[in-house]
Amino acid sequence: MERLAAWLEAWEAALDPRYPERARPPAKVLGYGEISTVMVIDHPDLVHFAVKRMPMFRSEAEVRAYAALHETYLTHLARAGIQVPETHLVPVPRGERGWAVYILQRRVPTQSLAHRLIHHLSLEEGLRLARAVLDATRRVFAYNAQNPEGVAVGFDAQIANWAVGNVSANTGGLPSSPALLYLDTSTPLLRRQGREQLNPELFLRSAPSFLVWIMRLLFLEEVMNRYYDLRQVVLDVIANLYKEKRGEWVPALVDAVNRWREAWPEFKGAAFTVQEVRRYYRQDAFIWRFYLAARKLDRWLHHLVGREYPYMLPAKIER
Numbered sequence: 581m582e583r584l585a586a587w588l589e590a591w592e593a594a595l596d597p598r599y600p601e602r603a604r605p606p607a608k609v610l611g612y613g614e615i616s617t618v619m620v621i622d623h624p625d626l627v628h629f630a631v632k633r634m635p636m637f638r639s640e641a642e643v644r645a646y647a648a649l650h651e652t653y654l655t656h657l658a659r660a661g662i663q664v665p666e667t668h669l670v671p672v673p674r675g676e677r678g679w680a681v682y683i684l685q686r687r688v689p690t691q692s693l694a695h696r697l698i699h700h701l702s703l704e705e706g707l708r709l710a711r712a713v714l715d716a717t718r719r720v721f722a723y724n725a726q727n728p729e730g731v732a733v734g735f736d737a738q739i740a741n742w743a744v745g746n747v748s749a750n751t752g753g754l755p756s757s758p759a760l761l762y763l764d765t766s767t768p769l770l771r772r773q774g775r776e777q778l779n780p781e782l783f784l785r786s787a788p789s790f791l792v793w794i795m796r797l798l799f800l801e802e803v804m805n806r807y808y809d810l811r812q813v814v815l816d817v818i819a820n821l822y823k824e825k826r827g828e829w830v831p832a833l834v835d836a837v838n839r840w841r842e843a844w845p846e847f848k849g850a851a852f853t854v855q856e857v858r859r860y861y862r863q864d865a866f867i868w869r870f871y872l873a874a875r876k877l878d879r880w881l882h883h884l885v886g887r888e889y890p891y892m893l894p895a896k897i898e899r
C-alpha cells in the first residue's frame with residue numbers, strides 16, 4: 581500500500597480533473613458522486629479496485645479524522661450485518677493544495693452492480709431484489725435502535741449503492757438469495773449520542789461559494805438527517821427507480837413495500853403513495869440538476885481567474 585500511496589501522489593499531481601481519460605496512465609470514470617468520483621485507473625496494481633477520489637481536505641488532521649470515522653463506519657456496518665468489498669483508504673498529499681483521500685475498494689463485476697442488473701430482471705425478480713435491499717436496510721436501523729455505544733449510522737440504500745455478489749455471468753437473472761454487497765462508504769454519516777460526527781464542511785467545500793450560504797440554510801440538515809430515518813431512506817430507494825429508468829416498477833414496489841412494512845415494527849409513518857414518490861423524485865432531480873449546473877458555473881469562474889478546480893463533474897446526469 582505504501583508504494584501505491586507514493587504512486588497515487590504523483591498521479592494526482594499530474595491529474596487534470598477535467599480530463600481523467602488523458603491522465604497517465606488514464607482513468608475511466610465509473611460514477612460521479614456528490615463528494616467522490618469513482619474511477620478505474622489503468623495500473624496493474626489498481627485495475628482490480630474502484631478508486632474513489634475525494635480532493636477536498638485541507639490538512640492532514642482533517643484526513644486523519646475522516647479516516648478514523650470511515651474505519652468506525654465500516655466496523656458498525658459489519659456489526660449490523662452489512663457486507664462491504666475489501667476497502668483501503670489512502671491519504672494523498674497535494675502539496676500547497678491540501679490533501680486528497682483515495683478509497684480503494686475491490687471492484688465488483690459490472691453485471692453484478694444492482695443498478696445495471698435491474699435492466700435484465702423481470703418485475704418479480706426486481707421486487708425480490710428490492711426486498712433484499714430493504715431487509716438489509718432494516719438490519720442497519722435495527723442495529724441503530726439497540727446500539728449500546730450511543731452510535732447510529734446514516735445509510736443511503738439507493739439501488740446504485742449495491743452489488744449482488746453471487747450473480748452468475750452466464751445465466752444472468754437473480755439468485756434465489758442474493759448476497760448483497762454495499763459499496764457507498766465515502767460519506768460515513770455517523771452520530772454519537774445524537775451528534776453528527778462527519779464534518780459537513782467537507783460537502784460544502786465542493787459546492788460553489790455563491791451557494792454555500794443557501795445550502796447551509798436549506799439543504800444540509802435536511803440531506804444529512806434523511807439517512808437516519810427509515811421511512812425517508814425507503815422513499816428514496818423507491819423514487820430512485822425513476823433515475824435508474826425503471827420507473828415502471830414504482831407502482832408495484834409501492835404496493836409491495838406497503839404490504840411489507842406492516843410487519844416492520846420499527847417502521848413509523850404513513851403508507852407510501854405513487855404520487856408522493858413522484859413528487860419527491862421531481863424535487864430531488866431538480867435540486868441535483870440545479871446543483872450540477874451551479875458547480876459547472878463555479879468551475880468556469882475558477883478557470884477565469886486561474887484558480888485550480890479540483891473536482892470532476894459529469895457532462896450531464898442521465899435521468
Ligand SMILES: Nc1ncnc2c1ncn2[C@@H]1O[C@H](COP(=O)(O)OP(=O)(O)OP(=O)(O)O)[C@@H](O)[C@H]1O
Pocket residue numbers: 610611612613614615616617618630632665685686687688689693695740741763764765766767
Ligand atoms: N467496488 C466497486 N466496483 C465496481 N463499481 C463500483 C464500485 N463502487 C462503486 N462503483 C460504481 O460507482 C458508482 C458510485 O459509487 P458510490 O456509490 O460508492 O459513490 P457515489 O454515490 O458516487 O459517491 P458519494 O457517496 O460520494 O456521493 C456505483 O453506482 C457503481 O456504479
Ligand SMILES: [Mg+2]
Pocket residue numbers: 613740741764
Ligand atoms: Mg452512491
